[in-house]
Amino acid sequence: xxxxxxxxxxxxxxxxxxxxxxxxxxxxxxxxxxxxxxxxxxxxxxxxxxxxxxxxxxxxxxxxxxxxxxxxxxxxxxxxxxxxxxxxxxxxxxxxxxxxxxxxxxxxxxxxxxxxxxxxxxxxxxxxxxxxxxxxxxxxxxxxxxxxxxxxxxxxxxxxxxxxxxxxxxxxxxxxxxxxxxxxxxxxxxxxxxxxxxxxxxxxxxxxxxxxxxxxxxxxxxxxxxxxxxxxxxxxxxxxxxxxxxxxxxxxxxxxxxxxxxxxxxxxxxxxxxxxxxxxxxxxxxxxxxxxxxxxxxxxxxxxxxxxxxxxxxxxxxxxxxxxxxxxxxxxxxxxxxxxxxxxxxxxxxxxxxxxxxxxxxxxxxxxxxxxxxxxxxxxxxxxxxxxxxxxxxxxxxxxxxxxxxxxxxxxxxxxxxxxxxxxxxxxxxxxxxxxxxxxxxxxxxxxxxxxxxxxxxxxxxxxxxxxxxxxxxxxxxxxxxxxxxxxxxxxxxxxxxxxxxxxxxxxxxxxxxxxxxxxxxxxxxxxxxxxxxxxxxxxxxxxxxxxxxxxxxxxxxxxxxxxxxxxxxxxxxxxxxxxxxxxxxxxxxxxxxxxxxxxxxxxxxxxxxxxxxxxxxxxxxxxxxxxxxxxxxx
Numbered sequence: 001x002x003x004x005x006x007x008x009x010x011x012x013x014x015x016x017x018x019x020x021x022x023x024x025x026x027x028x029x030x031x032x033x034x035x036x037x038x039x040x041x042x043x044x045x046x047x048x049x050x051x052x053x054x055x056x057x058x059x060x061x062x063x064x065x066x067x068x069x070x071x072x073x074x075x076x077x078x079x080x081x082x083x084x085x086x087x088x089x090x091x092x093x094x095x096x097x098x099x100x101x102x103x104x105x106x107x108x109x110x111x112x113x114x115x116x117x118x119x120x121x122x123x124x125x126x127x128x129x130x131x132x133x134x135x136x137x138x139x140x141x142x143x144x145x146x147x148x149x150x151x152x153x154x155x156x157x158x159x160x161x162x163x164x165x166x167x168x169x170x171x172x173x174x175x176x177x178x179x180x181x182x183x184x185x186x187x188x189x190x191x192x193x194x195x196x197x198x199x200x201x202x203x204x205x206x207x208x209x210x211x212x213x214x215x216x217x218x219x220x221x222x223x224x225x226x227x228x229x230x231x232x233x234x235x236x237x238x239x240x241x242x243x244x245x246x247x248x249x250x251x252x253x254x255x256x257x258x259x260x261x262x263x264x265x266x267x268x269x270x271x272x273x274x275x276x277x278x279x280x281x282x283x284x285x286x287x288x289x290x291x292x293x294x295x296x297x298x299x300x301x302x303x304x305x306x307x308x309x310x311x312x313x314x315x316x317x318x319x320x321x322x323x324x325x326x327x328x329x330x331x332x333x334x335x336x337x338x339x340x341x342x343x344x345x346x347x348x349x350x351x352x353x354x355x356x357x358x359x360x361x362x363x364x365x366x367x368x369x370x371x372x373x374x375x376x377x378x379x380x381x382x383x384x385x386x387x388x389x390x391x392x393x394x395x396x397x398x399x400x401x402x403x404x405x406x407x408x409x410x411x412x413x414x415x416x417x418x419x420x421x422x423x424x425x426x427x428x429x430x431x432x433x434x435x436x437x438x439x440x441x442x443x444x445x446x447x448x449x450x451x452x453x454x455x456x457x458x459x460x461x462x463x464x465x466x467x468x469x470x471x472x473x474x475x476x477x478x479x480x481x482x483x484x485x486x487x488x489x490x491x492x493x494x495x496x497x498x499x500x501x502x503x504x505x506x507x508x509x510x511x512x513x514x515x516x517x518x519x520x521x522x523x524x525x526x527x528x529x530x531x532x533x534x535x536x537x538x539x540x541x542x543x544x545x546x547x548x549x550x551x552x553x554x555x556x557x558x559x560x561x562x563x564x565x566x567x568x569x570x571x572x573x574x575x576x577x578x579x580x581x582x583x584x585x586x587x588x589x590x591x592x593x594x595x596x597x598x599x600x601x602x603x604x605x606x607x608x609x610x611x612x613x614x615x616x617x618x619x620x621x622x623x624x625x626x627x628x629x630x631x632x633x634x635x
Contacts, residue, residue, distance in 0.1 A: 011376065012075060014059065015368030016125070017082040017150075017360050021047045021216050024361035025055035026394075026445075027063060028368040031378060033158060035062040036394040036445040038361045041590040047217055048587075051128040052364075058396055073135055080371045082363035083147035085121040087174035091196060099260075099267045143375060145367040147173025148331070149190065151355075154366030155330035156183035157373060157380060158388040159353040165322040167314055170331035170359070171201035171216075178255075178314065178331070182322040186373045186380040191321050197266045198258050200310055201333050203248055206263060207303040209271040211296045212286030222300050223336055224479050227543040228529065229301025230294065230522040239302035242280055248306070254314030292478070292526060304338065311339040315348050325350040330366070334358040334504070335447065337548050341506040344498060356392040356502035357446035365445075391556030392502060393452055395443030398592050403609050406592040413618040416611050419559060426608055427566035430458050430576060434605035435472055437581055439595040440559055444588070448503040449580035450550060451484060451560030453588050453595070455604065457539065457577040459483055464539035464577055466531065471603040475584040478530055480548070481577050483540040486564050487551040489574035493537065494549055503550040503578075509535050514545055539577045550578060 015026040018039075026036035035058065040046055042054030063071040073079070122142060129135045145153070151168040166181040166188070177199035180192040204222070205215045213221045229236055244250065249257040262277065264270045278284045283295050315327060327349040334340065335358050344352050355362050372378050407414055417425065426436055438454045449455075455472060457464045469475055482503050483493070491497035495508040513535045521529065535541040554561040568574035581589045583602060589595045592609050599607040600619065607614040 011077050011372060011378065012063075012071065013368040013371050014056065014073075014076050014079045015082065015150075015364040015366070015371075016052060016056070016079065017364040017367070018051050019049055019121075020360060021049045022359055022361040023049050023052045023055070024357070024364040024445075025052040025059050026365035026368050027059040028365070028372055029063065029067075031157075031369070031372055031381060033365060033369075033388060033390065033394060034066075035059040036357070036365055037396065037443070038357075038445070038587070040587040041395065041443065044587060044594070046585060046587050051125075053128065053132060056129075056132060062396070073129055073133055073140060076140065078141040078143050078371050078375070079125075079129070080143045080145055080367040081121070081125065082145060082150040082360070082367040084144045084174055087146070091172075091175050095197065095266050102267055143367075143371050145370045146176075147363065148176040148179040148193065149188075149370055150363040150366035151330040151358075152179060152181045152183075152188060152190065152366065153370035153373070154355045154357070154362040155328035155334075155353070156181070156188055157369040158355070158365075159183075159326075159328040160383050160385060160387045161326040161328060161351070161353065162383045163324060164326035164328045164353075165318040165324040165349070166328045166330075167318045167334075168329070168331040169200055169311065169314065169333035171205060172196045172199055177201060178333075180314070180318045180321055182324065183328065186378065188370070188374065192317070194255050197260055197263070198256050200256060200307065201331070202263070202265055202271070203256070203258060204303065204307055204333065204336075206265070206271040207299065210277060210285045211300055212288045212290065212292070214288070215271055219332070220335065221476070221479065223304060223338060224542075225292065225297055225300040226304035226338070227301070227546065228292075228297035228478060228526055230298060231301065232522050233298055235295065235298045236302050236305075239281065239299050240306060243302060243306055246280055250306075250310055250313070252313065253317040254310055254312075256310060292476075294526070297526065307333075307336065308339045308342045311336070312342055312346055312348070315343045315346075319348050327352045328355070329353070330355040330358045330362060332359045337504045338506045338546070340504055341496075341498075344505065345496060352505075353387060354502065354504045355446075356389060356444075356448065356450075356504065358504075359447065361446065386501070386553075386555070389445075391553070392445050392448075392450060393442040393556065394445040395452075396590060397442045398439065398610055400610060403592045403612050406596060407612070409593075410596060411620045412596060412614060413620075414612045414614050417613060418611070419562070422608065422611060422613065423559070423563045423566045425613065426456075426563055426606070427570055429606055430456055430567055431570050433458060433461055433464075435464075435468065435603070437595055437599050437604050437607040438560075438563075439581065439589065439592065439607070439609040441557070443590055446502065447580075448550075449578060449588055450501070450503065451552060451557050451578065453581040453590070454484075454578045455581050456484075457481075458571075459537045459539045459575050459577045460571070460573060462531075462533055462538045467603075468539075468577070468579060473579065473583055474602075478526060480542045481540055481579050482548045482550055483537065483575045484550045484552050484560070484564060484578035486561065486568065486574040487553050489568070490549065490551050493575055494547065498549075498551075500549045500551050501553055501556065503548055506546050506548050509537065509541050509545050509547055513537065514541075537573075537575065540575070
């Protein structure tokens with residue numbers, strides 16, 4: 001992006017990410033984030049990489065409905081794509097050349113696709129936009145932002161800081177795999193970059209693959225598996241030593257060098273060289289869906305601990321380069337909430353803010369913000385006390401007429417309640433052990449459900465984790481659940497009571513709430529460990545006494561706050577279980593129809609959409625004739 005000067009009373013910029021995974025669109029007006037959405041939520045295809053037609057149409061229609069007048073593509077001051085395809089193509093060519101003759105098969109399969117489509121991305125974007133409405137290429141300004149600049153802009157500009165160090169870490173953009181930048185006022189300067197093929201994100205993804213999970217979607221499963229590793233076992237230290245001696249060389253500044261003879265991602269079809277890894281670690285890659293043995297748990301713990309150390313070193317280097325006491329983060333690795341918690345705990349920075357849509361979807365937002373502040377040289381308003389993400393509630397909401405139309409379509413039975421009765425009634429249901437689907441307000445932007453599209457349960461219930469995993473989510477039983485806790489009560493339940501509105505920080509359950517571990521605990525099988533009661537909040541306390549917390553704030557989600565407050569009044573606990581409103585293999589729900597179908601296809605007990613309460617026992621029985629579980633695509 002080169003500086004320019006566009007004068008307008010109102011500046012409207014549309015950011016787009018697409019064609020890799022998690023495509024999205026975001027609308028920024030005069031520097032304010034107005035709307036954002038991921039394409040997967042509209043198409044119902046998880047991690048949908050296609051052009052975000054539906055997300056774009058939503059952003060335009062939301063502005064039209066809330067600001068008056070009609071916003072169309074021709075009214076936009078700029079459309080910005082989140083990375084630069086020519087630089088990415090250059091990286092591919094240079095990588096294949098450097099590794100030749102290795103990778104010839106991959107070269108012959110991928111390069112024709114690039115030559116036919118991706119290298120002419122500008123043409124493709126105009127063609128896709130024309131499907132939404134006729135566009136004049138001479139009047140629509142199409143810009144391209146570098147991938148890690150988009151990430152950095154998404155982290156800094158919406159943050160609560162007037163000045164901050166900015167750390168971005170992911171798999172790879174064009175060339176960069178990590179960057180350190182300094183944001184000050186409206187400026188954002190990239191200070192350091194680490195380049196492909198050396199990548200912390202790709203190292204973590206290689207272990208995601210090797211432990212039997214899907215790359216680009218299963219990394220959080222690897223993070224969730226790590227606490228099942230035995231920290232007292234010599235096996236964990238042995239894996240750590242093998243990794244550090246053979247796979248990765250970690251420098252003091254957090255930069256890394258990966259031994260490419262052990263990896264296949266640069267020019268191959270897999271993340272790792274299976275033969276060499278099997279020889280090195282003594283275990284083969286785990287087949288997906290098979291039982292998880294202790295060796296893979298220990299391996300997960302080893303790579304998670306190394307990842308945390310590398311991220312912390314990068315953070316220390318960011319502080320050294322900028323002198324800042326504030327840190328803003330983005331990129332896929334910034335979703336590793338355990339590592340984020342370690343940064344805060346280390347005291348390297350006074351405060352930390354993480355972009356809630358830290359992955360590629362957030363690149364759309366960052367591209368728009370980079371264009372506004374850097375290309376158009378627009379000033380950045382003084383930072384707000386919290387941030388400029390509106391709680392990340394940036395997606396569509398469901399008006400009453402939409403909910404009632406859906407109910408008529410499915411002959412659904414409901415009760416309509418005012419807010420006070422609704423919150424009181426739902427709090428009572430959760431306290432009795434029922435599972436409730438909670439569809440409220442605008443949908444969240446990013447991978448976390450934050451009380452807009454959530455499934456809720458009682459954190460005190462020892463059976464809740466098992467019930468949610470096996471009967472509602474249809475996913476692996478070891479997966480942990482997060483607590484949503486009243487912001488004013490967080491210190492009652494958790495050590496290091498950080499503000500964590502986006503569920504991106506892990507902290508420990510307070511010592512006085514824990515139960516001691518029995519003798520021989522670490523030698524127990526995974527399932528035995530899983531269902532041992534570790535605290536008075538068993539549904540959200542992970543094996544290492546940690547929890548991935550969401551602090552709930554009255555300012556950003558008053559109804560969700562009111563619900564938890566009502567639950568506290570009934571039970572004395574200002575904390576509940578919150579997990580995303582979806583089942584395994586599907587995106588989080590968006591429209592009322594998505595929520596009702598998910599509700600009917602699972603063993604969820606109640607559903608709330610807006611002011612409408614649906615009781616499973618009162619619904620028509622048509623759903624019982626279909627094996628819904630078999631219809632889900634398991635990832």
